[in-house]
Amino acid sequence: MHLNIGPRSTVTPCCHFDEKVDDTSADIYETPVSIVNKSPQWHKIQKQLMSGNKPAGCHKCYEDEEQGIKSQRQYAISRFGDSVTEREIKSLELKLGAKCNLACRTCSSDSSNKWLKEESLMWFGNINKDWIKKKQSLSGWTSNSDFWDELHKVSHNLEKITFTGGEPMLIDEHFKYLGWLSDNGYKPQLDYITNGTVPLAKIQKTLDKFDNITMTLSIDAVGKLSDYIRTGSNWENLDQNIRDYTEYFKSRGHHLDISSTVSVLNVSRLGKLARLADVLGIEFSLNFLRHPDWMCILHLSEYGREYVVNEISKLDGYISTKNMKKMYDIVKFFNTENNTDLDNMPIWRHILQREIRYNKVNSNSISLAKVDPEWWDILIREPYVWK
Numbered sequence: 344m345h346l347n348i349g350p351r352s353t354v355t356p357c358c359h360f361d362e363k364v365d366d367t368s369a370d371i372y373e374t375p376v377s378i379v380n381k382s383p384q385w386h387k388i389q390k391q392l393m394s395g396n397k398p399a400g401c402h403k404c405y406e407d408e409e410q411g412i413k414s415q416r417q418y419a420i421s422r423f424g425d426s427v428t429e430r431e432i433k434s435l436e437l438k439l440g441a442k443c444n445l446a447c448r449t450c451s452s453d454s455s456n457k458w459l460k461e462e463s464l465m466w467f468g469n470i471n472k473d474w475i476k477k478k479q480s481l482s483g484w485t486s487n488s489d490f491w492d493e494l495h496k497v498s499h500n501l502e503k504i505t506f507t508g509g510e511p512m513l514i515d516e517h518f519k520y521l522g523w524l525s526d527n528g529y530k531p532q533l534d535y536i537t538n539g540t541v542p543l544a545k546i547q548k549t550l551d552k553f554d555n556i557t558m559t560l561s562i563d564a565v566g567k568l569s570d571y572i573r574t575g576s577n578w579e580n581l582d583q584n585i586r587d588y589t590e591y592f593k594s595r596g597h598h599l600d601i602s603s604t605v606s607v608l609n610v611s612r613l614g615k616l617a618r619l620a621d622v623l624g625i626e627f628s629l630n631f632l633r634h635p636d637w638m639c640i641l642h643l644s645e646y647g648r649e650y651v652v653n654e655i656s657k658l659d660g661y662i663s664t665k666n667m668k669k670m671y672d673i674v675k676f677f678n679t680e681n682n683t684d685l686d687n688m689p690i691w692r693h694i695l696q697r698e699i700r701y702n703k704v705n706s707n708s709i710s711l712a713k714v715d716p717e718w719w720d721i722l723i724r725e726p727y728v729w730k
């Protein structure tokens with residue numbers, strides 16, 4: 344009843360499902376979306392779930408539950424109930440290809456075509472046009488009219504659609520699909536994860552047609568550091584967009600929040616973002632990056648961690664108590680087990696290596712040392728001690 348379509352055309356029962364242990368994956372270039380859900384492998388999983396058994400590919404959810412964390416599976420049950428008897432799709436997650444206008448430092452070519460040249464340099468030492476073309480073609484399914492025609496056939500029971508990317512707001516075809524839903528009297532809940540770079544004016548007419556929208560703005564810093572991490576964005580424009588979205592979402596009673604990916608690039612500078620969320624009166628949340636491993640904050644030495652904790656302590660009184668608590672989650676996270684892979688290269692060298700590759704294949708140039716010299720100084724001076 345849930346279907347997840349990835350940026351490069353793969354279809355799985357859910358974004359948490361582990362295809363390596365239970366191969367149910369299909370490709371929408373080969374199998375129409377109305378057929379996937381009815382395949383024998385999917386039928387097997389649906390039967391297992393309905394009879395209370397645990398499909399192997401669902402292990403991540405069961406592991407979360409064992410650790411007391413509310414799993415994706417439990418969220419779905421509380422939203423849709425657990426007495427599913429028919430095989431209609433009620434919830435759909437569309438990662439609308441890898442078309443994106445940014446090349447965020449924490450992302451990769453899996454989700455953004457803007458990363459392809461840089462990664463080609465990394466993998467092949469040159470710009471491998473054939474590889475780039477092949478990767479791009481896999482994310483071209485969003486412009487395939489057959490896909491959308493097929494989707495219409497399974498849309499009548501949809502209660503919720505999640506759009507991510509790439510950047511969903513750049514995909515015209517999904518706006519046409521929303522127009523079709525509205526024209527046919529369908530009004531599912533819409534969930535978006537967006538980089539917020541598309542101005543509200545460009546999408547408002549479509550959003551106006553729906554009554555229940557939640558939107559998460561992925562923002563990792565303010566000012567020049569935001570321009571650096573969300574590579575290709577411009578803070579002045581982004582700041583204006585955040586304010587426009589806030590006003591609109593509040594006036595329509597929709598939900599808007601800011602979610603920030605915590606990495607070694609921004610961990611000491613999140614206070615200003617928390618403050619912005621406070622001023623605008625919107626939710627702010629942190630999600631801790633674990634991959635690539637070296638970018639995870641668990642790889643900071645004691646010296647770097649002390650600096651971060653000190654910066655957090657200065658936020659008392661500057662941000663709300665609620666957001667202060669979230670900032671202290673960073674300190675708690677420092678005490679969790681580091682089970683990411685270690686390598687022999689210091690963090691600053693990883694950062695520099697990426698910058699060199701980016702600067703080779705793009706007309707603008709980026710440098711963390713320039714946008715946050717104080718933090719850069721900490722990174723290059725910190726003793727290189729893995730935990």
Ligand code: SF4
Binds near residue numbers: 443444447449451
């Ligand atoms: S906006 Fe999203 S998809 Fe685009 S580069 Fe950034 S993280 Fe990746």
